[in-house]
Amino acid sequence: MRDVRVVLLICLFGFVLPAIASDRPDGYRTHEYDAPVPDEAPGAITVSDETTYALWRTGRVVIIDVMPDIKKPKGLPKNAKWKGRTRISIPGALWWPDVGFGELSSALETKFKADLDRVTGNNKKAPLLFLCRMSCWMSWNASKRAASYGYETVFWYPSGSTGWEFWDYPTQRLKRDNKP
Amino acid sequence: MFRKLTIAALFAVPFVMTTSPVHADGPKGISLPSHMAIANPMIKGETWDFLRDDVVEDGIALLDGEKLMAFDAPVSAFDSATVPFSIKQRPGTERIRKITVLVDENPVPVVGEFMFGPLMGDIDFESRVRFDIYSNLRVVAETEQGRTFMAGRFVQAAGGCSAAVTRDIDVALATMGKMKLRHIDLSGGKDQNQSGVIRHAQLMIRHPMFTGMQVYKGTLNHIDPRFIENLEVKIGDELLFSMDGGFSISENPSFRFSYVNNGAQFMHVRAVDTDGAVFEKSFPINQGA
Numbered sequence: 001m002r003d004v005r006v007v008l009l010i011c012l013f014g015f016v017l018p019a020i021a022s023d024r025p026d027g028y029r030t031h032e033y034d035a036p037v038p039d040e041a042p043g044a045i046t047v048s049d050e051t052t053y054a055l056w057r058t059g060r061v062v063i064i065d066v067m068p069d070i071k072k073p074k075g076l077p078k079n080a081k082w083k084g085r086t087r088i089s090i091p092g093a094l095w096w097p098d099v100g101f102g103e104l105s106s107a108l109e110t111k112f113k114a115d116l117d118r119v120t121g122n123n124k125k126a127p128l129l130f131l132c133r134m135s136c137w138m139s140w141n142a143s144k145r146a147a148s149y150g151y152e153t154v155f156w157y158p159s160g161s162t163g164w165e166f167w168d169y170p171t172q173r174l175k176r177d178n179k180p
Numbered sequence: 181m182f183r184k185l186t187i188a189a190l191f192a193v194p195f196v197m198t199t200s201p202v203h204a205d206g207p208k209g210i211s212l213p214s215h216m217a218i219a220n221p222m223i224k225g226e227t228w229d230f231l232r233d234d235v236v237e238d239g240i241a242l243l244d245g246e247k248l249m250a251f252d253a254p255v256s257a258f259d260s261a262t263v264p265f266s267i268k269q270r271p272g273t274e275r276i277r278k279i280t281v282l283v284d285e286n287p288v289p290v291v292g293e294f295m296f297g298p299l300m301g302d303i304d305f306e307s308r309v310r311f312d313i314y315s316n317l318r319v320v321a322e323t324e325q326g327r328t329f330m331a332g333r334f335v336q337a338a339g340g341c342s343a344a345v346t347r348d349i350d351v352a353l354a355t356m357g358k359m360k361l362r363h364i365d366l367s368g369g370k371d372q373n374q375s376g377v378i379r380h381a382q383l384m385i386r387h388p389m390f391t392g393m394q395v396y397k398g399t400l401n402h403i404d405p406r407f408i409e410n411l412e413v414k415i416g417d418e419l420l421f422s423m424d425g426g427f428s429i430s431e432n433p434s435f436r437f438s439y440v441n442n443g444a445q446f447m448h449v450r451a452v453d454t455d456g457a458v459f460e461k462s463f464p465i466n467q468g469a
Contacts, residue, residue, distance in 0.1 A: 070287050070312075073392020073405045077454050080288045080409070080427050081234060085313070086227045173226040 028144065029137035030102025037158050041140045043147025044130075044156040049163040052129065055155065056090055056169075061127040062119050063093040065174060066100035066142045067161070084176070089161045090131070091172035094119065099145070100130075100138025113149060115177075120151070129155040134162035218246075220255040222316040222332040227284045235280050235290070235320055236328060245321060245331025248273050249303065253317045253333040260340030262430040265317055265333075266306035274323040276303045283428050285315035286341060287393070292425030299418050301378060304438040308430040310340035310391065342393040346431060349396070349403070352388040357459035359449055360384045373466045375443040382436045383413065385451055385459070389431045408433060408459075410452040415465070416444025426454075441466065 040046050047055065055061045069084045076082060087095050098104070099112045120126035128146055132138040143156035157163070165171060236242065245251060253265040269276060275298065281291040291309050309317070318332030345352060364380040365372060372379055385408065392405030411423040413435075420439050423429075443466055451459045 070393065072287070073402060075404050075454075076288070076392060076427075077409055080425070081290060082287060083231075083289050084287050086225075086285055088226060171226075173230060 028102040028141045033100075033137045034135060035137065036135050037137055037140050039158075041143040041147075041154075041156045044143035044154040047129070047155045047157050049157075049159055049167050049169075052090075052131075052155070052157045052164070053167070053169055055127070055129060056092075059092075061129050061155065063090050063129045063131070064099075064119075064142065065089045065093045065095045065131055065161070066138045067095070067097060067132045067136075068100065068138065069095075069097035069176065087174040088165075088171050089174050090164055091170055093131075093172075093174055094177040095174040096142075096177060100132060100136075100140075100142040102141060104145075112145070116146060116149065116151070124150050125152050127153040127155065129157055131157040131160040131164075133160040134158070136160060218333070220253070220334045222318060223334045225284065225316065227289075228316070228318075231282065231284060231289055235282065240328050242320070242328055242330045245319065245329040248276070248321060248323070248329045249319075249331060251319055251331040251333065253335050256336035257311070259343075260311045260337035261343035261346075262308045263311050263317070263335055263337050263340065264306060264308050265319075266304075266436075267319060267321075268304050269302040271302060273302075274325045274327070276300075276321050277324050278322045279303075279305075280320045281309070282318050282320070283309060283311060283315050284318065285313045286310070286428050287312060288427040290425050291428040292423045295419070295422045297419035297421065299415060299440045299442055300420055301438065301440045304380070304436075305421075306436040308434060310343070310428045310430055311335060311337035312341040312393075313338045340430075341391045341428070342395075344397070345388055345390075345394060345403070349388070352386075352431075355386045356388065357451070357457070358386040359451075359459065359461045359463075361447060361449075361463040363465075372441070373443070375441055377441045378438055379441050380436070380438045381447075382434065383449060384432065384434045385411075385449075386432055387451070387453065387459075389426070389429055389433065391427060406453055406455050408451045408453045412448075412450045413437075414448045415439060415442055416446065418442060418444070420447075 056063065065087065067087055072082050072084065096115065098108060104112065128151055130139040130143040130146065139156060139158065139160060143154050147154045249270060250268040253263065257263040267279065276296055278296065279294045281294070282289050283291055296303060314336050316332050317335050318330060321329045362382045364382065366380050367377065370377060387408050389407040390403045390405050391407065392402060394403045395401060396403060407426045407429065409424065409426040413420045421437065445464065445466055446462045447465050448462050449460065
């Protein structure tokens with residue numbers, strides 16, 4: 001009886017593990033962004049809360065928050081002042097709400113590349129750090145994407161703003177930096 | 181005979197004992213001082229620092245609104261698309277000329293600017309709003325003396341700006357603009373038609389109040405925003421209140437308010453939505469003998 005169970009378990013894992021793994025190296029996460037994330041993003045260095053804090057303190061790392069915003073509806077009257085969502089995060093971080101999705105339009109991808117060029121001064125060695133919040137695939141996608149463009153020092157901060165706030169590190173309300 | 185009476189008395193005693201304390205407290209029950217009753221004070225956040233400039237002029241001091249009014253909103257709401265709030269002005273305070281209502285964290289934070297005419301008397305006002313995410317709900321009140329007060333509550337409710345339309349969209353659009361006015365007699369039998377009497381009314385307007393964040397079932401395409409952005413309620417020729425804004429006002433808006441009767445024969449309501457549609461109705465009042 002016990003043997004049967006072990007065999008069943010092996011069968012199950014045999015199917016399930018490759019299924020999970022296939023979500024990692026090729027392609028990006030395109031759905032259920034709020035879900036547990038793996039330990040690593042391809043091409044990126046995973047960093048902890050403390051390391052992120054230390055990196056932030058150096059003031060030399062470009063920190064990019066990819067938490068999504070709400071899309072502004074078309075046809076709102078002018079006097080309905082649109083604020084969008086509030087993003088409280090790491091002081092000085094750039095807020096690029098759309099670049100963490102699984103698929104980017106070619107226009108957005110071009111813009112993402114151009115924005116990265118702008119903030120790094122065309123330096124592929126410049127350190128970048130991506131975050132959103134805990135158990136959020138958006139920063140995983142963005143880290144992997146930046147690494148795929150040839151950036152050599154990409155940090156991925158998986159605990160994101162959740163971890164940052166937990167340690168009571170200073171926060172700031174971010175403004176969108178990549179208005180289309 | 182005597183025995184029957186004692187039995188009856190035995191039954192009556194516990195009844196009297198349980199009911200009497202209620203009568204002793206009066207129908208309203210115990211009322212705590214307002215500072216003790218607040219279960220959900222506002223939470224300090226960075227959003228307000230950023231919004232303040234849009235709502236309050238530079239250099240204006242914000243006074244404690246609790247002294248001017250009793251402001252009420254729930255700790256949490258069953259339906260984040262219809263979160264009630266109410267304002268009851270404290271007697272003997274200066275006339276409130278204008279209030280701005282905000283849900284800090286809504287994508288359009290200003291719910292509306294409400295102007296109050298003198299016939300609103302001591303403000304007793306209630307409506308319902310949408311909540312996109314947990315947020316402070318605050319009211320900034322300006323008085324005739326030029327002073328500005330603020331009060332607010334933190335409400336746990338989320339998803340209300342994108343909440344599904346509660347009825348078939350075609351039906352909602354077909355019945356759009358229908359209005360109802362209801363008077364509530366709280367006077368205990370006084371003649372309501374006389375000038376100077378305080379009356380309590382509820383105005384209901386059918387309108388889907390689309391925010392632009394909702395979607396059609398099936399296609400999941402976004403429904404274009406369309407909401408009442410301007411509302412005016414008059415008694416005769418005199419303004420009771422007006423509203424400008426409207427994004428966060430709940431579907432089928434409802435306003436409960438009190439006013440001082442001036443004996444006019446009609447209450448006029450005029451609503452304009454963001455598509456430019458005008459809805460008007462005159463309700464006969466003070467016409468019963």
